Amino acid sequence: MNHLRQQTQRRALIVDSDAESRAGLGEQLLALNLDLTAVSTTESLIEQLLTAEFEIVLIDLNLGQSDQAMDSIELARGSGQIAPIVVMATHLPEAKQTRLRSLGCDVLRKPFDPATLTTLLEQCLQASRPERSPTTANPAILGDDEQRALQRAFIEMLNSGYLVDLRSALEQGSASQAQAVLHKLKGSAGSFGYHRLGTLAASADGLLRQGYPLQAVMMQIDPVIAEAERLQQLKY
Template sequence: MPNLSAAPDSTVRRLLIVDDDVDFAVSTSRALGLAGVDCTLVHSGAGALDQLARDPVEVVLLDIRLGGEDGTDLAARLRARHPDLIVIIMTAYASVDSAVAALKAGAYDYLRKPFFLDELVQALDRCFQLAQLRRDKARAERQLALLHQIEAASQLAAGLSHDFKNMLAVIGANLMVIDDGLHAHDVLKPYATDAREAALTAADLVARLMGFARGEGPPGAVIDLGAVVGNVAAMLTRTLCQGMALDLDLPAAPLLVPADPRQVETALLNLLINARDATGGRGRVAIRLSRVWRGGPYARLEVVDDGPGLTPEGLERALEPLFTTKPEGTGLGLPMIQQMALRHGGRFRIGNAGGGDAMGGDGARGARAVLDLPCLGGDEAPDPGLDQGSGENM
């Protein structure tokens, strides 16, 4: 039995067969099923239009004669409704005119019955490869548009940060004068001190935002990522995530990463606050830190919640700057994590948890964020016990 070449992203290859010869359609679908193609059968033009409206596919195998219907006319109608549809027309009455008519109707390929299964498989292989190329092109265009949005957001952040920095400098200077001028036992002293410290914290946040806008590279500091993650989780357990269950899975040995600890803290803080908001502050979050191999040693930080997960729009636009599903959200948290990962030579992605293995329960769902950062530990080949980072589908 011939085999179709493996799909680059392991996408299931689905085919709609439109043929009024039921025996031929059934036997062909069975043979293609053994070759890894999931086939759906219809036996009329109306059936094809209805099936594609309910369950779109990318490739159609269409007979040129369907009882009293003209397959070339049907191909043109299908392509009019589904412009990206890839159609192979087959016929037992091959002629130059019918081949030209098929191509004019938008058919991608043309087969003469009877044909060998190998011939059909090769034609379908070309069709599925074209479909994959189109998906790759669309993905690249979305990523390019995202980069343009990040650039625009960075320019906006730079301008706003500069103005806020100037205003905070005035506020901080005045608070310093007030704080230093108050007696130690003055009833207003604690309030002035708190306001002064808050202004300093705000100035630090603005500095981080300006770093995001300028695309500054990571400093030369090396941190124990496990210690940073543990400290942030402990702090949030006592404060913002007080009503949640945080399940920590950290390695016993230090996991050394060349990174800015403040940026890592901010990234984890954003992810945990998102998890808190998604679960209403009463959910369960698994935080796992491990060492994986992606052509070199990487530290992988996973944050998985048991909330409702991301909507299709959320999955598509989660990393777009200024996109948010929260009434008072800024839409900059996740894009800043992504940019931080890229500047450190890492990778960040977010999706739905699915089956729930990461949460330790059957059927658990929710959002899953994965941050990979290069870590120290040698460039030797991984040992059998090291997670090699396979199986990622985000």
């Protein structure tokens, strides 16, 4: 396993059996100021996905074990791994592409222009990063009473607004309405310091904005609802 380090906490994972390809992908990711972990097998893939957090994951499915790699992705998603995943392949049957997209993966056909990959990476990174509102106070620098008041206010918004609107959009099967709610939620959650909820919402929002059907994004939306419900149970 190779680790290419820079002074940053943002991490990326590369899974590619070809050393030269790993090096080339690594250069592109280093240019985006990411701290890299590079592995060459599907066994290492699942180990990394289940034990570490990444800003983005790149996987070459031409490993001779594409089914095993997809099983690993599905297991990781079910275990809470929310990082954007870009899958690169020379050829994939439509059924496998559909399965990957249902797991929230972007599929990039090889060969591809490096600029195409860079653009996709930038889009994925932007989608996974919760927005912060410059007009909202940062709970980390407030007193205890002020912080609790802000937290209560956000939980009230979850109860009376975001969750109601999101569930309504899902019941109606409206991807556009769901995307609008998730977009607002990712910014608000980040502003109030709930970065996990913001990141989960950003992941689902990004996939819907890229045109994935609502049903295919449900694996990313369900954790949003679960995290929101968990926050509702906290005492402030």
